[in-house]
Every structure is written in structure tokens, then in C-alpha cells.
Amino acid sequence: MSDDRTLDDTPDMAAAELALGLLEGEERSRALRRVLAETGFAQDVERWRGHLAQLFDLWPAIPAPAGVLERVEWSIDGPAAMAVPTPPRRHFFWPAIAGVSSVAAAALLLFVVLRPISYVPHPVRPAATPTAPVAAVPAKMLVASIDPVEKGTPVTAVYDPGSGALRLTAAALADANRSAELWVIGGDGVPHSLGLLRSAGGSSLAVNSANRARLAAGATLAVSLEPIGGSPTGLPTGPVVATGALSQV
Structure with a gap:
């Protein structure tokens, strides 16, 4: 299903x-x-992810020097007059994002929120004592729009690596005489079954430990038409009717 909107058209x-x-x-x-x-909303998320993906690797994670986070929080919540200079607060205006200036603002906001705060007003020498361990960042969700080969409504898939739960919208891809079976194709190029899809009400699949490693950004999700109950061989036996790639959000 085509969508002629761009990132500049009232996102x-x-x-x-x-x-x-x-x-x-x-x-x-x-x-x-x-x-x-x-x-449409799922496709907007996909477009934003692709538009900003090149910015995710620009800044490596750097442990924050001791006391920086406390000073920033105090500058936000404390009195206007401060005895000790602190980094200036950044303000980001989101109502109308367009062009290169908006991409830069999004990148800076992403860096401040998701990365340890490392901005200091002047260069500082490395701390003599080890810094406290940085808390582990929760695994990011993966999404995919599984688009039919022919005309039809795409199936939206959302995968939570933390719980191993894979949720999909309704998949009206098979008739009463066949089952729609979902496959993941990772780096080995071999399809691995994730389960059967329901034609109404959406599907919720529990991914086993072997397939969790295969569900990663860039992996392909595909739907094939199989005999009732699924493929008897462990590999697709019928035509592939829809495909899509997983992306991280």
C-alpha cells in the first residue's frame, strides 16, 4: 500500500x-x-527510523564524570541564580520539524535522553578513581511492516526482545483451505518458522530461544501459504505472499 507523505508533510x-x-x-x-x-502510523515510525538511523552511531557512549547529572538536574529544578556555573539547558522546539535543522535537533535530543550525560563547560582530567558502572539499557523494540506481494493490507509486527513476545495485526492472507505461516530469515538465509497467523483479531506468538537470536534489525519476516496446520517439512512449501524487514525503534 503506497503512501505519498514525506517527513515534511505535517508529521x-x-x-x-x-x-x-x-x-x-x-x-x-x-x-x-x-x-x-x-x-499509516507504523509506516511513519519506519520512515523516521530510516531518516534518523545514520545519526545513532555518531556518538559513542561515554561515562559521565562524577557530579554532572546532579548539577544538570539542579539547574533544571533549582533557583534561577546558581553559585556554580552549570551547562546551559537545551530547549528543543518540536511543533514543526523540517530540513537539516530539525534533524540536528532530534539528534541532540536523542543524545541527551538516551546517552550518559557527558557535556562539561571545560576540559577535565580523567578521574583518579573508577566511575560507577553504567546501568544496562533495556533492549529496544523491533517493528516490521510485512507487505503483501500483491494488493492487500500490510501486517504490522512488533517484537519485544525482553519478553520474547511477537505481536501482529490481523493477517487476511490465507483462505479457508490454507494456513498463513510466519518465517524469520536471518544471516544464514534459512527460513525458520515462528508460527501460524490468525486471519482475524491479530496474533501473539511466543518466540523460542533459538529464534530470539534471529529476530534482529535487518532480519526478514515472510509469510507463506501452507497446508492447514503449517508446513509438514519445517520449510516453506507454498508461495510466499508477504515480506518485510525488522527495524529497531
Whole structure:
């Protein structure tokens, strides 16, 4: 299904914020539910991810010097007058993102929120004592739009690496005499079955330990038509009717 919108045509900011990993709690849950329920919103997330993917590797993770986080938090919540100079607060304006200036703002906001704070007003010497361990970052969600080979509605897939749960929207790809079976194709190029899809109400699949390693950004999800109950051989036996690639959000 085609979509002629571009990132400059009144973007849905929830899609951009989800792609950047800025949403938390109920806002993140609401956005993920929209990915499952709204094809256009899921495609907006995909476009934002592709538009900003080149920015994710620009800054390596650097442990923050001791006391920087406390000074930044104090500068945000404390009195306006400060006895000790602190890094200036960054303000980002999101109502209209367009062009190169908007991409730079998104990159800086992503760096501040998702990376340890490392900005200091002047160069400092390395600390004499080891810094505290940095907390592990939760695994990022993976999404894919599985597009039919012929005309039809794409199937949106959302995978949570933390729980191993794979959720998909309704897949009206098979008739009453066949089953739609979902496969993942990783770096080895071999299809591995993830389970059968339901034609109504969406599907929720529990991914086994072997397939969890294969569900990574860039892996292909494909749907084939199989006999009722699934492929009898462990490999696709019928035509492939839809494909899509996993992307990280």
C-alpha cells in the first residue's frame, strides 16, 4: 500500500518520538498500540527510523564524570541564580520539524535522553578513581511492516526482545483451505518458522530461544501459504505472499 507523505508533510510527532526512543510509560504503550492498529502510523515510525538511523552511531557512549547529572538536574529544578556555573539547558522546539535543522535537533535530543550525560563547560582530567558502572539499557523494540506481494493490507509486527513476545495485526492472507505461516530469515538465509497467523483479531506468538537470536534489525519476516496446520517439512512449501524487514525503534 503506497503512501505519498514525506517527513515534511505535517508529521505525527508521536511516530518521531517513538522512533527516537523518547516515549516512556503510558505514552510508549499508547504509541505501540497505535503501531499495531494504524498502518499509516507504523509506516511513519519506519520512515523516521530510516531518516534518523545514520545519526545513532555518531556518538559513542561515554561515562559521565562524577557530579554532572546532579548539577544538570539542579539547574533544571533549582533557583534561577546558581553559585556554580552549570551547562546551559537545551530547549528543543518540536511543533514543526523540517530540513537539516530539525534533524540536528532530534539528534541532540536523542543524545541527551538516551546517552550518559557527558557535556562539561571545560576540559577535565580523567578521574583518579573508577566511575560507577553504567546501568544496562533495556533492549529496544523491533517493528516490521510485512507487505503483501500483491494488493492487500500490510501486517504490522512488533517484537519485544525482553519478553520474547511477537505481536501482529490481523493477517487476511490465507483462505479457508490454507494456513498463513510466519518465517524469520536471518544471516544464514534459512527460513525458520515462528508460527501460524490468525486471519482475524491479530496474533501473539511466543518466540523460542533459538529464534530470539534471529529476530534482529535487518532480519526478514515472510509469510507463506501452507497446508492447514503449517508446513509438514519445517520449510516453506507454498508461495510466499508477504515480506518485510525488522527495524529497531
